[in-house]
Each structure stands twice: as structure tokens, then as C-alpha cells.
Amino acid sequence: MTITAWTFTLVALSFALYIGIAIWSRASSTSEFYVAGAGVHPVANGMATAADWMSAASFISMAGIISFLGYDGSVYLMGWTGGYVLLALLLAPYLRKFGAYTVPDFVGDRYYSQRARRLAVVCAIFVSFTYVAGQMRGVGIVFSRFLEVDVTLGVLIGMGIVFFYAVLGGMKGITYTQVAQYCVLIFAYTVPAIFLSLLITGNPIPQMGFGGADQETGTYLLDRLNGLHTELGFAPYTSGTKSTLDVFAITAALMVGTAGLPHVIIRFYTVPKVRDARISAGWALVFIALLYTAAPAVAVFARTNLIDTVSEQPYAEMPDWFTQWESTGLITFDDVNGDGLVQYVGPAAADAGGAPVENELTIDRDIMVLANPEIAQLPNWVVGLVAAGGLAAALSTAAGLLLVVSTSISHDLLKRGFRPDITERGELIAARVSAAVAVVVAGYLGINPPGFVAEVVAFAFGLAASSFFPVIILGVFYKRMNREGAISGMAVGILFTAAYIVYFKFVNPAANTAEHWWFGISPEGIGALGMVLNFAVALTVARFTPEPPEHIGELVESIRIPRGSGEAHEIGA
Amino acid sequence: MTDHNAEQMGQGRGGMPAGSPQEYWRRNIRYVAVLLAVWFAVSYGAGILLADRLDAFRIPGTGFPAGFWFAQQGSIYVFVVLIFVYVFLMNRLDREFEVDEGDDE
Numbered sequence: 261m262t263i264t265a266w267t268f269t270l271v272a273l274s275f276a277l278y279i280g281i282a283i284w285s286r287a288s289s290t291s292e293f294y295v296a297g298a299g300v301h302p303v304a305n306g307m308a309t310a311a312d313w314m315s316a317a318s319f320i321s322m323a324g325i326i327s328f329l330g331y332d333g334s335v336y337l338m339g340w341t342g343g344y345v346l347l348a349l350l351l352a353p354y355l356r357k358f359g360a361y362t363v364p365d366f367v368g369d370r371y372y373s374q375r376a377r378r379l380a381v382v383c384a385i386f387v388s389f390t391y392v393a394g395q396m397r398g399v400g401i402v403f404s405r406f407l408e409v410d411v412t413l414g415v416l417i418g419m420g421i422v423f424f425y426a427v428l429g430g431m432k433g434i435t436y437t438q439v440a441q442y443c444v445l446i447f448a449y450t451v452p453a454i455f456l457s458l459l460i461t462g463n464p465i466p467q468m469g470f471g472g473a474d475q476e477t478g479t480y481l482l483d484r485l486n487g488l489h490t491e492l493g494f495a496p497y498t499s500g501t502k503s504t505l506d507v508f509a510i511t512a513a514l515m516v517g518t519a520g521l522p523h524v525i526i527r528f529y530t531v532p533k534v535r536d537a538r539i540s541a542g543w544a545l546v547f548i549a550l551l552y553t554a555a556p557a558v559a560v561f562a563r564t565n566l567i568d569t570v571s572e573q574p575y576a577e578m579p580d581w582f583t584q585w586e587s588t589g590l591i592t593f594d595d596v597n598g599d600g601l602v603q604y605v606g607p608a609a610a611d612a613g614g615a616p617v618e619n620e621l622t623i624d625r626d627i628m629v630l631a632n633p634e635i636a637q638l639p640n641w642v643v644g645l646v647a648a649g650g651l652a653a654a655l656s657t658a659a660g661l662l663l664v665v666s667t668s669i670s671h672d673l674l675k676r677g678f679r680p681d682i683t684e685r686g687e688l689i690a691a692r693v694s695a696a697v698a699v700v701v702a703g704y705l706g707i708n709p710p711g712f713v714a715e716v717v718a719f720a721f722g723l724a725a726s727s728f729f730p731v732i733i734l735g736v737f738y739k740r741m742n743r744e745g746a747i748s749g750m751a752v753g754i755l756f757t758a759a760y761i762v763y764f765k766f767v768n769p770a771a772n773t774a775e776h777w778w779f780g781i782s783p784e785g786i787g788a789l790g791m792v793l794n795f796a797v798a799l800t801v802a803r804f805t806p807e808p809p810e811h812i813g814e815l816v817e818s819i820r821i822p823r824g825s826g827e828a829h830e831i832g833a
Numbered sequence: 834m835t836d837h838n839a840e841q842m843g844q845g846r847g848g849m850p851a852g853s854p855q856e857y858w859r860r861n862i863r864y865v866a867v868l869l870a871v872w873f874a875v876s877y878g879a880g881i882l883l884a885d886r887l888d889a890f891r892i893p894g895t896g897f898p899a900g901f902w903f904a905q906q907g908s909i910y911v912f913v914v915l916i917f918v919y920v921f922l923m924n925r926l927d928r929e930f931e932v933d934e935g936d937d938e
Contacts, residue, residue, distance in 0.1 A: 326905075331904065334905050348916045480895075498888065499888060504884075538920045822927055
């Protein structure tokens with residue numbers, strides 16, 4: 261079978277599976293719609309969390325980014341996994357005990373304030389939409405390249421599927437679909453990684469393979485890659501070019517941001533007990549780590565393969581995948597010196613005589629994972645599998661995010677805000693309608709992606725880090741923290757982070773270089789500083805304003821102790 | 834169960850938790866502090882601040898420079914272990930202070 265036939269078959273099969281699960285797990289109450297009736301097994305929840313978390317960015321882009329950044333790419337690996345330690349130790353058990361449906365619920369109740377709740381709702385919706393736009397773009401890329409359909413049609417099909425199971429099944433449908441999507445995506449990621457590892461190093465375990473020796477030359481693969489990099493004028497692969505402080509700040513912002521993302525936090529409301537919330541964070545990280553430890557291996561294999569395939573080779577003899585990606589505009593070649601060979605070189609490249617060599621090839625780093633099986637000439641079905649996996653990753657994350665948006669509107673804004681007398685039935689209808697509207701908006705963003713999708717992702721993490729994380733931590737660990745402190749902390753954290761990012765990304769992008777950054781911290785890492793500011797302001801303001809009312813102290817006491825989590829739901833709801 | 838614990842139990846009201854909630858919370862904070870210290874050491878320590886110095890060494894039997902390995906592999910493995918250690922410690926602590934949630938049904 262051809263690549264296209266395999267892709268069609270595998271994508272269609274996986275979609276049929278998702279729809280089947282959606283029909284089987286329809287939601288019939290708000291509790292099922294919001295938190296799957298709090299009856300999800302911790303291992304299943306771990307898998308669902310992993311699928312929810314690993315987006316098109318993790319599946320499609322991450323290994324590619326690492327393969328171009330080398331050591332500097334570590335910020336994503338550590339940042340997007342280390343956050344789960346914070347989540348497990350500092351947030352998940354307490355939020356589960358509190359037993360609400362949403363993050364704004366916790367903020368609003370703990371800080372006895374509608375204003376705090378609304379501020380949290382705005383942040384949750386903004387963060388989620390930012391993210392969804394990226395997912396839909398991922399869906400578009402996969403469809404246009406592998407199924408050769410129009411991007412618009414691709415996004416519409418994706419929307420249809422998400423619409424079906426998110427609107428019908430709510431959290432319950434999403435959870436069980438995500439379990440299936442996790443299985444699809446991890447299989448699709450691991451299979452090519454094992455193939456590549458065997459091919460290049462003879463070791464079937466990619467995580468170990470990329471530390472092994474190259475089969476052809478017998479030298480360590482990493483040494484060989486460092487050698488190629490130096491020869492071609494790139495920085496050595498295993499050491500970075502970013503400043504240590506910046507790497508530190510970006511890692512911190514991503515870690516804390518991960519722990520503060522509403523669509524991740526909300527997953528820990530779906531398990532029956534506090535104990536389950538703890539272990540389920542552990543399982544989530546196990547399932548995430550399977551992909552995240554394979555990604556740097558894939559990055560090294562891809563990088564080596566790419567350089568071996570294109571460097572100093574005749575343009576006329578480039579393989580099929582090269583010309584196909586060229587037609588999508590994601591690979592461009594310009595034969596500057598007219599020698600018919602591809603010069604793929606870094607900024608420090610020089611020829612034998614010491615004259616600088618110009619780079620002639622640009623490659624969009626998003627395509628590395630998708631092109632990888634073809635570059636390594638793996639069987640056609642593997643290529644199709646990768647396409648199905650990429651779609652699973654994008655759809656599962658999109659669904660989780662859409663649920664946050666719909667819950668924020670029907671629960672936080674209507675039920676707990678403007679329309680407290682709304683019936684259970686009315687709330688469920690409102691939740692479905694807002695999920696439907698959110699799908700349409702997300703689809704629109706996917707078809708007409710704002711040019712700044714990549715830029716706004718920094719926003720999502722920065723805002724989550726500088727807003728939610730400190731107020732939740734203080735809400736659990738510092739009984740004296742009051743409404744005034746929390747609101748001013750959140751406001752300062754968000755405004756500072758947003759102002760910094762907006763300035764460097766949109767107002768004055770020309771100044772977006774290390775010498776203009778504060779302390780050399782890039783906009784990607786500024787959320788870490790925003791978080792520190794949030795903590796500082798909140799603690800200072802709380803000292804000079806009235807203590808929280810007595811019942812808040814009792815609430816905090818009860819959050820800290822696991823026993824009695826069963827009843828918490830009715831109280832919270 | 835030690836005598837000390839039995840005595841505390843006797844003081845609890847009508848089968849309420851033995852040991853005080855304050856003590857439970859203090860122990861919890863201590864566990865979290867130790868685990869987060871390890872969390873910081875492997876990622877920010879070995880993976881970032883000391884990465885350049887550690888790169889002079891290799892993980893034995895492999896081509897991994899040590900700092901690079903911690904940043905791209907080792908820290909992630911340690912993160913997973915940390916969460917499971919935390920779960921084990923906390924479940925034990927819950928039972929000791931009788932604030933656990935009991936078995937299913």
C-alpha cells in the first residue's frame with residue numbers, strides 16, 4: 261500500500277474508535293460532564309492526563325525543536341515534566357480534597373471573592389484558547405501533508421470529531437477517548453523511534469541508543485554529531501548557546517506554568533480520592549516520560565540523518581520527501597553559490613581557505629518528526645501511523661482545553677456567578693452550547709491561524725505561572741493569605757508578565773535580544789520572574805490587610821487532610 | 834503500634850485522628866521539602882547550573898556527557914521516582930495519623 265492509503269486507513273480506524281468510545285460514554289449529569297462523576301481509575305486518569313498534556317507541540321514539534329537546539333532544548337524536556345512533581349506534591353491532592361469542578365472555583369471560594377473568581381475565569385479562558393489555536397494548526401499540517409486534502413477541510417474534519425465527543429460526552433467522553441488517544445500516540449511515537457535506534461545504533465531502546473555508538477563508524481553517536489556540527493559551523497550539539505540564567509528561567513517558567521495550567525489541574529478532580537490524585541500524577545508522569553525520554557533520542561537520530569542526507573549532496577538527487585515538503589513551503593532551498601550542491605551550514609561555517617560559507621537550506625523544525633520515518637526510509641505503514649499519532653495528540657489536547665472553556669462559562673460564570681438559580685439541566689445545556697461555540701472558534705483559529713501562534717504559547721505558560729500557581733500554593737500552604745493579597749498578587753503577576761511579553765514580541769520585536777532583556781531573561785522565561793513578583797506582592801499586601809474570615813481557616817484545615825474527600829463534592833458544587 | 838501512638842489515640846475525640854493535625858502537616862511539609870530539594874538538585878543543579886562542569890565526565894559505558902544526560906534523561910527519571918516515593922510516604926503518614934480515606938466500599 262502507498263503512504264497515503266496507509267495514512268487514510270489508520271486515521272479512519274482511529275477516528276472510528278474515538279467515536280465509538282464517545283457514544284459509549286455519554287454524560288448525563290453536570291458532574292459527569294465536568295469531572296466524569298469523579299469515578300475515573302487513577303491509571304486511566306494518568307493516561308488521559310498524559311494525552312491531554314501532550315499536544316501537537318509535544319508530538320510534532322518538540323523533537324524537531326530539540327534537534328535544532330541541542331542542549332538548549334532541554335528546557336522543554338525538564339520544564340514540561342518537572343512541573344508534574346510540583347503538581348503532585350503541592351497541588352493535586354489538596355485541590356482534589358477541596359473537590360470543586362474548576363480552578364476559578366477554588367480561587368473564588370478560598371479567597372471569598374467574586375472578583376478573584378472572575379479574574380481567574382478570564383485567565384483560564386485566555387490560556388486555553390491560546391493553546392487550542394496551536395492544536396488546530398497541528399491538525400491542519402498533518403492533514404495537508406499526508407492526506408493531501410485542503411487545510412480547511414482537514415480542520416473541519418478535526419472539529420467534527422472533537423465536537424462529537426466533547427459536546428456529547430463532556431469530561432467522561434473526553435477521558436475515555438484520551439485513554440485511547442494516548443495508546444495511539446505513544447505507539448506511533450515509539451515505533452519509529454525503535455526502528456531508527458536499531459538502524460543507527462543497533463540498540464532497540466532509543467533512550468539508550470542515542471548514548472551508544474554509531475554502527476557505521478563505531479564512534480559514539482553524540483561525538484559524531486558534535487563533530488558534524490563543528491565542521492558545518494553550528495554550536496556543538498551537547499552544549500548550549502543560551503545563557504545559564506535564561507535556561508534556568510525558561511525551565512522554571514515552563515515547570516511552574518505546567519503546574520498552573522487549568523486543563524491539567526482539572527484532571528485531578530476526576531478521580532475518586534485524594535490518594536488517587538497523588539498516584540495518578542505519578543502515572544501521568546510515567547506515561548509522559550515514555551515520550552519525553554524518547555524525544556531527545558529521536559532528535560539526535562533525526563539531526564544525524566538529516567545532515568547525512570542533505571549536506572553537500574546534489575540538489576537534483578534529493579529524495580521524494582524533500583521535494584514533497586518543499587512543495588508545502590516548509591523546506592526551502594536557494595542555491596546561492598550555484599554549485600548544485602546543498603550547503604546546509606551554521607553561522608560559523610568557513611571553507612578550507614577560511615572564507616565564510618552561506619547556508620542554502622531552511623527547514624521548518626515542525627516537520628522533523630513527521631518527515632523522520634521517510635528520511636530513514638521506514639516502511640509506509642510507519643509513516644501513516646505517525647500521522648494518526650499526531651492527530652491523536654492534537655485532538656486529545658484540544659478536547660481537554662475546550663472543556664475548560666465550556667466549564668468556565670457554564671459553571672464559573674453562570675452557575676457560580678450571574679445565574680446561581682440555573683437548573684442542573686440548564687447548566688448542562690449551557691455547558692454543551694459553550695463547548696460547541698468553543699469548537700467553532702477554535703476551528704476558525706485553525707483555518708485562519710494568527711501569525712503569532714508560536715509567540716502566544718509563551719504567553720500561556722507565562723500567565724499560568726504568574727497567576728494560578730502562586731495563589732493556589734498560598735491558598736493551601738499559608739492560612740493567613742487573604743483576598744486582598746491574592747488579587748493584587750495575581751494582578752501584578754499577570755500585568756508584569758503580559759507587559760514584558762507584549763513589549764518584546766509585538767511592540768518592539770527588534771529589541772528582542774539578550775542585551776535588552778532584564779537580567780538576560782527572554783520573554784519565554786519571564787513567567788518565572790512574574791511568579792516571584794506575585795508571591796512577593798501577595799505576601800506583602802496580606803500583611804497589611806485584614807485576616808481572612810474564620811471559616812476560611814477551617815476550609816484550609818480540611819483541605820490539608822485527606823479523610824472525607826467523598827463528601828467534598830456536594831459542598832464544592 | 835507504639836505506646837506513644839496508643840496514648841495519642843486515647844486522647845482523640847470519638848475515634849477522631851490520633852496525632853494532631855498540626856503534627857501531620859509538619860511531617861508532610863518535611864517530606865515535601867526533602868523531595869523538592871532532590872527535584873531541584875537533579876534538574877536545576879546537575880542539568881543546568883553544573884551542566885558544563887559535569888559534561889567533562891561521561892555516564893559510564895555510554896557516550897553521554899553527564900550534564901547533558903541529566904538535562905535530557907536523568908532528571909526525568911528522577912522526577913518519576915520522586916512522585917512515587919511521595920505517594921508511598923504520604924499513604925503511610927495518612928494511616929499513621931488515621932486520616933486516610935479507607936478502602937473502597
